[in-house]
Amino acid sequence: MGQLSGVQSQVFRPLPDVLRSEAIVERLTTAITLGLLRQGEQLPVENQLTAMFGVATATVRDALQSLRDQGIIETRRGRSGGTFIVGTPESNSAALEKRLVGLSMAELRDLSDEQASNGMAAVRLAAERSSTRDIERLESIASLVATADSAAACVRADSRFHIEIAVLAQSERLMQTEMRLLSESVEILWSVLDWKADREWAAADHLAIVKALRDGDIDAAQSAVRDHVSRNTYRLVEHRLDAMYPTGGAR
Amino acid sequence: MTVSAKALATTAAELSTWFVEMYADLTALAENTEKGVSRARGKRPTLAERDLKAVQPAAETFLGKHVTPEAAGIIIRPGVVGDEGDIEWWKRGEDGSTARVLFTLTPQTAGFYDFETLEWFRNVIETGRPTLTGPYLDYAGMDQYILTMTVPFRLDGTIIGAAGCDIELAALESALMPMLRRLDVDAALVSQHGRIVLGNSGRFLVGNRVGELPTGGVSVDLPIHELGLTLVAAPRERF
Numbered sequence: 001m002g003q004l005s006g007v008q009s010q011v012f013r014p015l016p017d018v019l020r021s022e023a024i025v026e027r028l029t030t031a032i033t034l035g036l037l038r039q040g041e042q043l044p045v046e047n048q049l050t051a052m053f054g055v056a057t058a059t060v061r062d063a064l065q066s067l068r069d070q071g072i073i074e075t076r077r078g079r080s081g082g083t084f085i086v087g088t089p090e091s092n093s094a095a096l097e098k099r100l101v102g103l104s105m106a107e108l109r110d111l112s113d114e115q116a117s118n119g120m121a122a123v124r125l126a127a128e129r130s131s132t133r134d135i136e137r138l139e140s141i142a143s144l145v146a147t148a149d150s151a152a153a154c155v156r157a158d159s160r161f162h163i164e165i166a167v168l169a170q171s172e173r174l175m176q177t178e179m180r181l182l183s184e185s186v187e188i189l190w191s192v193l194d195w196k197a198d199r200e201w202a203a204a205d206h207l208a209i210v211k212a213l214r215d216g217d218i219d220a221a222q223s224a225v226r227d228h229v230s231r232n233t234y235r236l237v238e239h240r241l242d243a244m245y246p247t248g249g250a251r
Numbered sequence: 252m253t254v255s256a257k258a259l260a261t262t263a264a265e266l267s268t269w270f271v272e273m274y275a276d277l278t279a280l281a282e283n284t285e286k287g288v289s290r291a292r293g294k295r296p297t298l299a300e301r302d303l304k305a306v307q308p309a310a311e312t313f314l315g316k317h318v319t320p321e322a323a324g325i326i327i328r329p330g331v332v333g334d335e336g337d338i339e340w341w342k343r344g345e346d347g348s349t350a351r352v353l354f355t356l357t358p359q360t361a362g363f364y365d366f367e368t369l370e371w372f373r374n375v376i377e378t379g380r381p382t383l384t385g386p387y388l389d390y391a392g393m394d395q396y397i398l399t400m401t402v403p404f405r406l407d408g409t410i411i412g413a414a415g416c417d418i419e420l421a422a423l424e425s426a427l428m429p430m431l432r433r434l435d436v437d438a439a440l441v442s443q444h445g446r447i448v449l450g451n452s453g454r455f456l457v458g459n460r461v462g463e464l465p466t467g468g469v470s471v472d473l474p475i476h477e478l479g480l481t482l483v484a485a486p487r488e489r490f
Contacts, residue, residue, distance in 0.1 A: 105424055241452065
């Protein structure tokens with residue numbers, strides 16, 4: 001193959017230079033941040049992790065050591081021994097700000113489009129597939145964010161709700177996509193929002209989605225998801241613009 | 252806060268100056284290339300691909316003067332130097348050098364870049380006027396979300412293609428956002444098709460249709476050739 005065309009050079013663009021052990025650390029810290037793995041929960045044993053991640057034992061050991069050094073996990077010996085989650089990853093507001101500023105307007109809009117698309121598809125399937133009891137359960141999850149007592153708790157409660165919609169949709173793929181989208185955006189979102197003031201409207205947005213589901217109104221449920229995503233995107237865009245292009249208080 | 256006509260006129264003028272200069276230099280790129288191509292062809296009746304060596308230095312001059320575009324060059328219509336046309340496209344490298352971007356111009360092959368039907372080419376050939384295309388996802392081309400500016404490329408008075416440049420939306424944002432952010436109202440640069448090219452708030456997201464003017468909103472036509480660009484502004488509104 002000689003010179004590559006525009007499209008082909010995309011295919012052969014460099015792979016992200018993330019070491020595998022760093023990828024494991026990243027995966028686990030994101031899961032803890034989103035609330036998918038909880039405090040006190042036990043991790044699978046080393047050779048299970050090795051098999052699941054499909055990496056060498058040494059790679060898993062490196063990753064666990066790094067998590068141990070950060071105070072996120074602890075390994076206890078003895079009969080009730082094992083590796084447990086004992087800490088929360090520190091959310092680094094400077095790093096989150098840098099990630100937000102690094103996204104262009106076009107990228108933020110694209111992210112928002114994917115969130116709206118995935119969320120709307122999931123809520124449609126959830127409307128078609130969930131039982132009355134499922135929706136009751138979703139309702140209790142929807143308002144969790146209103147009583148969350150920190151930005152990190154808001155991140156977990158918010159994530160829980162969006163993942164639950166994909167769960168009710170009974171779609172593993174939509175759930176995986178939702179988890180990826182949340183890992184890209186939800187921490188940044190709550191670093192931009194004022195959690196004390198904004199958790200109420202986040203909960204109200206969630207409850208509006210649940211109400212539409214309870215009414216069996218698929219169109220209303222989809223609109224509610226889209227509006228929720230749009231509001232979040234608006235706040236992200238405004239924050240980024242203020243950070244990058246300050247206007248001397250004119251605004 | 253109402254929209255100040257004076258502030259709007261200032262921003263409109265700034266934006267116009269930026270675009271007018273870009274198009275003037277694309278015209279220079281076309282003319283410089285024509286001189287070189289004409290010299291290389293000499294007395295031969297038809298043009299050959301080897302006659303197009305003048306494109307690279309002309310594109311480099313253009314990219315050297317303007318930091319915002321990521322690539323520039325000349326596109327020749329099919330039937331002039333071959334049945335498939337020719338894209339002499341030079342992309343800026345990280346170290347200041349340029350590298351040729353190759354496209355698949357053979358129909359019925361994977362990744363075929365059917366540029367003849369695209370607005371940035373067709374409109375220039377059909378109308379002979381400067382054209383602004385986008386924002387669009389340039390599939391099989393640069394495969395990016397870009398804006399393309401083109402002007403006619405003439406040889407002996409006949410339009411045989413286009414000269415142009417590609418601008419990534421992220422780069423356009425760096426160049427033009429400061430101008431839009433000086434306004435204390437929600438404002439957006441809008442394409443002739445009514446789609447947002449760049450907005451200064453979360454209300455106007457790139458690619459979206461701007462739709463009907465909001466209450467208290469105003470729209471100013473930007474006098475840049477006949478590109479149909481407008482500057483739309485409305486009292487600031489929080490969502």
